[in-house]
Amino acid sequence: MSNGLSTALPATGYAAVLPRERINGSDADVVDANVDVVNAMYAELLDIGEIAPNALRSYYVDFYLTQSLGGGFAQYVFTAPDREDIDAYIRAGLEGMGAAAHLDLFNRTVAAFDSLSEEEADAYLDGDTGLEDGTEDGLKDGADGSVPDAGRVVEELDGEFETLLETEDLVALNAAWLRGQTDLLVLDEEELDRHIAERVSRVPDLAERQAEAAEDELLDTPEFEVIIRELCDVAGHTLRKITMGDPNYDHDGQTTLAWHFTTDQGEFLMLDDEREAVMIHPDTKEILAAVEFEVEAD
DSSP, X not given: OOOOOOSOOOOOSOOOEEEGGGTTSOHHHHHXXXXXXXXXXXXXTOOGGGSOHHHHHHHHHHHHHHHHHHHHHHHHHHHOSSHHHHHHHHHHHHHHTTOHHHHHHHHHHHHHHHTSOHHHHHHHHTTOOOSSBTBTTSOOOOTTSSSOOHHHHHHHHHHHHHHHHTTSOHHHHHHHHHHTOTTOEEEOHHHHHHHHHHHHHTOTTHHHHHHHHHHHHHHHSOHHHHXXXXXXXXXXXXXXXXXXXXXEEEETTEEEEEXXXXXXXXXXXXXXXXXXXXXXXXXXXXXXXXXXXXXXXX
């Protein structure tokens, strides 16, 4: 996720936005609605300066909650793209929504994790804390053997997190805080789409962002998908869906890998070898398009 985070938490003129049809839903509905709106804004390449700070704070508190429930603080560390920046949003969000005990626990957990050596941090993230069998294959105690190491402290704080949720419900606090925003915009679906489009229209370097996003997407796209898309362009088709890869496809008596996909004109296959890839009709075996691969000279 490329969120363009910054250590600064700018005070912008943008307000948090929630869909009208979800504002009176459950607490989880409200929190999820904010997540969906922020994701939609990120998808349209808006940066943090173009999204309400409190919407982002709510968004990252929910991110922290989700990751912590899924795999403890270790999973949060694994999945946070830039922890320093996201930590700041979480602290501000927890404070804003009145989750004082969670804020204290978060600060203690961060301090414990950040005090680990690189070796200890790796052991904790791998789940090797020595909690079950002493310290023999796990993290070691302090030099005098009198206190548990910070790695096991973080592990213990993970357990404290779930217990704390019983008395300080982050979803309920988050939802109440969102509903209570004094400048909250409550919009129906069409109004929300127009609102995001209007924000996007103010972006001065939108074309540059779009080009960069397209390049990043291409780099992240599997090679077989890139080839299929190129074949569809050559054939004048619009790709709908890549359905499956069949490693046992029989082509001219030879077993080969075939990718099945659908376009606006039906179902087709992609076969490739070291020299070229072809798009064929699965029934007639007619070749509709072909692309040659560049062969590197020795």
